[in-house]
Amino acid sequence: MHCIKFLPWVFASNLLLTLDSSTCHAETVKKIAFKLSPLPLNQALIELGKQAGLPIIFAPEMVVDKFSPELTGTISLADALTTLLTNSELAYEVVESRFIVITEAANKAEEVVDNRRNAPQPLENIYVYGNYVTGSRIRRSDFEGYNPVDILDRSELNLIGTPTVSAQLRSLPAVTGKPSSSAVTNGGDASANVTLRGLPANNTLVLVNGRRVANNGLDGDSVNLNTIPNAAIERIEVLKDGASAIYGADAIAGVVNIVLREQFDGLEISTYGGQTGQNDLQTLNTELLWGKNFDRGSIVFSASLFDQQGIMSSDRDYAANSDGRSWGGSDQRSAATPAARIKLSDGRVVTANNVGNANNLAGYRLAETEDLYNYSEQTSAYRPRQQQSLYSHMQLDLSDQLTAFIELGYDSTESENQLAPTPIFTKFETQRTVVAADNPYNIFGEELDDVRRRMTELGPRQQYDREISKRFSTGLRGQNGSWLWDAGYSWSRSDAEQQFHNLVDGERLRRGLGSAAQCTGDCIPVNLLGPAGSLSRAESDYLRTTARSEGSSKIDSLTVNLSGPWFKLPAGTVDVAAGAELRNEAIDKTADPLSSRGGVIGGNNFVGAKGQRTIQEFYVEANLPILRHQLGLQSLELQTAARHSYYSDFGATTTPKLGLKARINPSWLLRSTYSKGFRAPSLKQMHQIDSQDYVSFTDPCAEAANVGRLPGCQQQADGSRKQFLALFGGNPQLKPETSTSYTFGVVYTPTYLSGLQAAVDLYHIKQRDVVDANAMYIAYSNAETGAFNELVQRDENGDIKQIIARYNNAGSRDVSGLDISTRYRWPETSLGNFAINLDASHIHRFERQLFANSQSRNIAGSFVDDATNGLGALPKWKGRIGASWQHLAWQANYTLNYVGHMTELHPDGETEREIEAWTTHNLQLSYTLPVLAGLKLLAGVDNLFDEKPPLIASALNDNIDARTHNLKGRYFYLSATQRF
Structure with missing residues (x-):
């Protein structure tokens, strides 16, 4: 296991440490780029521990009225400690190669013995707490918790070629299914989310600094990750286990906690630029980070500008044609063609000739099988997107035991999308649409109820999305003896807007297709029966309309938490945490009046949804040491937790959790959890007005x-x-989804091979009353x-x-699999530091039952597109291998990403087709120049060998699954980061 990347808190009690015993000593000789201003010694040690990523333990009395000199440069931690402790009469000691303890210098030993009244607490009486790690409300100083947790720090996040949170998370092996991103065009809204274990995004709880934030303003079911500023991220913690007892609703698949920076000293400016090998998807990202540590407080501020251009489907040969028969796919071209396609009463299907005119029957011919429209010629494959972000965190020590903090965040995201021109299917529109027999353009002498036409004269449909996210939180953190407490208020709001341009006004179309006698006033007769280009400018302007929808999602909460040591057992101290939360959630979605009446053709008929609820929650958690050095075990610990939640709209629920952790010896650890979970039906699912x-x-x-x-x-x-018309609507009578989760894991950190860590964790999730x-x-x-x-x-x-298809509690899911994680860091050599890692996730079974009494199906290893209400890509295996090298100012990284093969049901409904596995290779090289506090230059390439994504016959967009694979191809990027 790697050393814990936080500074521990210190309290008087007994020593409890279960840190890794292999690598911390090696970290003291590793060269690190430090930057510390002259500070009080306690603050300097805190900042040093953060920059080094190692626990540094000291008693507060030892550093009173002591100050440290400035420290800047790339040196070892040992040399850095020696510099900070100069003239302090203090020394440091690496205890059992596990952590660093600040002690009295040797020449002070006799004075310390004679002056016991003022002596610091002896080491045996120091009780060490770490930071909160996602999965527990109890601060801990061991990485090996009850739950499998992936911790992605800044260095790991920077291995991803695109500086976005969604791209960083999608690379994780445990993320499968249908996560959205800007690569999801048809049916997307430019938001991005994460889907652990292949379960929908609303089954993964997303937190920012451990607090809930508002969901996407229009979708309302999940947090838009595109509104999280990359520049402000300290690390991302991914808990791959049910955690409703710890965090409440929505944590069925797991929890993603995005931890933003709270301290930084100095100024850092970075710029990033990238583009594909085909000179598109040009990306520019500029970030500024500034922070200052004061005697009794600190402030951090970040700002960023992100601008990414798009890719058209026609720019990739495998995505440019919606007819996939040549490679084993199906012909997905549309029957709504630029020239009218008309079904007559005698059963004949005719189409207007693209030459000549349609004023007589000679202007028509029988439609042929190839008279179809390739809509991929005018669709976006990647959306252009812009984002602006501001973030600030301020804290002030009101006393040695009390700290006040304020946190502010603002993010604005805009995106554009292009779809093929609006298709008209008169027979299947939401309201009866026919061409009257006496319409001026109808030469067939009969009423026509099945006319199909692509409205190319209106131009491609243009979709515009914008979301503004605001966050505010404030509170107090304090300590009373060995107990820690915090109380605070947080508020978060997301406002989203969507516009669809170049749609068809259905009401005007019906009037224009009617008889000439009825088309009066502002009505203009519409020639829907002619060849491409037959609509006049006046007709096009008459039909063209824009659909607008606006929505907001808001959440505010009051929380109080308390944690600390309760009492002692023979095996150790019982740690407890308890707290309460009062939360209010609300959504308000309004639609364009024309759209809400079903009068828009070519886009979603946006409808309104409005609702709110209040939640009261109480939780308690305890960590009980059961055995220590007994029955052949080094230690045995039990975690217990329970949360009671009351929702004003559907009632109360209580969720428990149990965890067991047994360390057999320093090399082997066994861990297991059992938990109940629930997902509250979203306000959208309960209150959405019926929509088509x-x-x-x-x-x-x-x-x-x-x-x-x-x-x-x-x-x-x-x-x-x-495509078929469907009626969707909310259901106020919905019940919560419920779940039962089990995990069992083995962690191996051999003492004979310093630097190796390996873990295998099995998981099993049973979910009932699924809302669908x-x-x-x-x-x-x-x-x-x-x-x-x-x-x-x-x-x-x-x-x-x-x-x-209204929402109901109808289905169930039963998911099981395993996660594998292995890390190895070689001892330092003259050639530098080398490390390798492997992460993989396997879905063994994914049983899905959509309705009670219906047959369940094991869909592990399959793909069903989200457009057909599927759960997306569920490869049985997904993994990545990484290797890194660091020597002096040089660093290189290599990553192999693997997505296993899958099967799909061919659109012919009869045959099953295999989707090939996909392997890509990424490279990255950086060099830090001694300019000011350090200038880091970095160059990288994703998908080094330009591996094309596997083709999928049943995919709606671009013949691929853009949620799992991508069509950008080889992608180059450069970045420069200057510290001052």
Whole structure:
């Protein structure tokens, strides 16, 4: 295990230390770039410990009225300590190669003995606490906790080529499923989230500095990671275990805690630039970080500007064509073509010639199978995105035992997206849309109810998204003897806006397609039946409209926490933590009036949602040492925790947790947890007004072989349709989702091989009463079994008119697998320091049951697109291998990323297709120049060999899964960081 990267707090009691026994001593001789101003000695030791990433222990009485000199340069920790302790009559000692203790110098020993009244507490009576590590409310000084936790510090985060939180988290092996990002275009809103264990994003709790923040203003179900400033991040802690007993709702799959900087001394300016090998996705990121430590306080301020250009689908040959038959995919081109496609009453399907005019029947011909539209020619594959962020943390020591703090954050994110021009399917619009028999442009002499047309005259659809996130928190932290406490208030709000341009006003379209006698006033007759370009400028302007939607999500809370040693047992001290929280959550989503009436064609019919609730929570946690050096065990400890939550909208729930940790010897540790969890139904799921949207899948009844064979297929449906109208809505009667989680792990840190650490953790999550609204599953079940006839509405021709899919507590999930983590750091050599690591995650089983009494399916190792209500990519194996080298001012890193192969159901509904595994290689090299406090130059390349992503037949966007793979290809970047 690596040394703990925090400064411990010190209290009078007995010594409790379970730190790693192998690598801390090696860290004292490693060269580190230090920068410390002249400070009181206690503050200097605190800052030194943070910069070195090692525990430094001292009694407060020892450093009273002592000051340290300035310390700047790249030297060893041993030399740094010697410099700080000059003329202080203090020394340092590496105790059992585990931690550093500040002691009285040898020439003071006799004076200390004679003056016992003023002597510091002896080492045996120092009780050491560390920082809060995600997974427990009890401060701890051991890395090997009850739960598997990934801690990504600044150096690890910088290994990712793109400076965004979402990209950094998506690289983790435990992140699978359907995390969103700016690479999700059709159906996305420019937000980014994280999905642990393949479970939806609302099953992973995202915290900032251990506190909840507002969800995305429009989506309302998860936090938008794009609103977190990268410059302010100190580290990210990822708990891969259920933690409702510790943190409350939503922590079923785990917890991601983004820890922002609270202390920094100096000024740091960095700039980053990158682009792909095809000269697109140009990215520029500029960050400023300034901080100052004062005698009784500190201040940190950061600001950043991020600007990333986009990629069009047409810029990549494998994404430029939605017809994938040439590589084993399917033809996903649209039947809504620039030239009108018309079904006549005698069953013939005709299309307007692209030459000549459509004023007589000679202007039409029978439609052919290849008369389809390749929408990929005009769609975005990566959204252009801009972000501006400000962050500040200030704290003031009101006394030696009391500190006040204030934290402020502001982030603004904007993104643009392009989709193909609006498609018109008159037969399947939300309201009856027909071309009247006496419409001026209708030469067929009959009413036409099935006309398909791509409105190229209006231009591509343009989507604009903006989100502003604001955060504020303040409070007090203090100590009373051996006890720590804190109390505070936090407030967070997210305001989001979305606009869709170049859509079609459905109400005006229906008027323009009616008879000439009814088209009066501002009505303009519409020529929907002609070839491409047949709409006049006046008709286009008459039909063109913009849909707007705005939404906000807000959360504010009052919290109080207390932790410390309670009483002693023969095996050690019982540590406890307890606290309470009063929280209020609210959402308010409003829609454009035209859109809310279902009058917009070509975009989502945005609807409103408004709700709020109050939550009262109380928790208690205890760490009980059971055995020490008994029954063949070095130690045995038990963690117990429980949280009681009361929600004003659905009632109360109590969630317990138990953890057991047994250290057999210094090399072997066994750990296990059992916990109950819950996810409160989101305010959106409870209060969303019924809305109509389109879902993508292949209707089983469109296959001739299924007609008469499947109970729900009495007629053959139209096989050219790929999208179907669905009605979604909230349900105020929803209950919480519940879960039961188990983990069992083995940690190996051999004493004979200093620097090696390895861990294997098994996990099992059972989830019940899952909230879902799955239109595709309803349609498939209806076809295959005849069930849900009341939810699947078909017309006289057997075509789906609408699917009703409101949210319900209907399903269950059963997920199990394992995580592997291995690290090895070689002893320092004359050639430098070498290290290697391996992280991997395996999904053994992912049983999903969508409705009660329906058949469950093991979907581990499969892909089902989010557009068809799937859970995305669930490869059985995902992993990465990293290697690093550091020598003097040079540092190099190599990372191999692996996503295992998967299977998918081909859109033909009959065959299963294999999705290839994907392996990419990243390289990075940096050099630190002795300019001022250090100028670090870095160059890197992601996807060194330009490995193309695997092609997926059932993917909605770009023939790939942009949530798991990416199409950017080889990507180069440079950065420069100057410290002052």
